[in-house]
Amino acid sequence: MPESGNWVDTHVHIFERRLPLAAARRYAPDYDATPEELRREMRTAGIAKAVIVQPSFLGTDNHYLLDTIVADPQSFAGIAVIDPASGIDELEALKEAGIVGVRLNCIGQPAPDLHRGDHGVMAHRLGELDLVLQIQAEGVQWLSIAPGLDDLPCTILVDHFGRTSAGDESGGFEALLSSATVASNVWFKFSGPYRFPEDAADRCAAAILDVTGHDRIVWGSDWPWTQFEKQHTYQETFHWLDRWVGDAGNRQQILADNPARLFDFNSNKH
Structure with a gap:
């Protein structure tokens, strides 16, 4: 593997x-996953920065996430969960505290209309604020x-390959790929393959790379693998x-260059 001094893990939870x-x-x-434990994993693996994703079971209370980032902004950034009706002032405050995006978790919920309403x-x-919308949806x-x-x-950053197998009877993965073909604002996160049937993530990865190349891909460990601990x-x-x-140069792009560009980590703010 290449030098790991600027690698970014774009999906962890605390x-x-x-x-x-x-x-x-x-x-x-029924256990804790603390920033201290995460730092140990990062140091061992050579990860320079982690993007902490607010877990769904904590809802819109982002205090623990924000306190962690403010205490160590060099190591951490965050993806918050918010009420869609949140005002611009609240989003600006989140960005100032080190939040780089907002997560929309649609699992078990009606699919939202992203063009209307809240x-x-x-x-x-x-x-307006150059914040990413990270979507977890399926099928x-x-x-x-x-x-x-x-x-x-x-x-748009698509969580966990889209959480839908290629060839799934819903046609959801193919609809997502079709959109990504024309939508240069759609990125994919390669993470959580164990949340799929065996080998399904491999097929999804190959299909996504055929559409996007390596330019719109980031990687996440999904630590600590909730429900698969x-x-x-x-x-x-x-x-x-x-x-x-397979190519080390392409992996370096996915581990370092792409997340830095997606989340603007090379700016003075980060």
């Missing part, structure tokens, strides 16, 4: 059992979300990337 949980949640951890306003505000949800992504004023190691996540992207 939490403690003592934190208040969202009323509507699909999962609640979600449409949110997308425009994110575009048939992409049939309504994917069309028109190129019309949105913000950059103790089944994986941090180093194993690099082996997955080796399998999806």
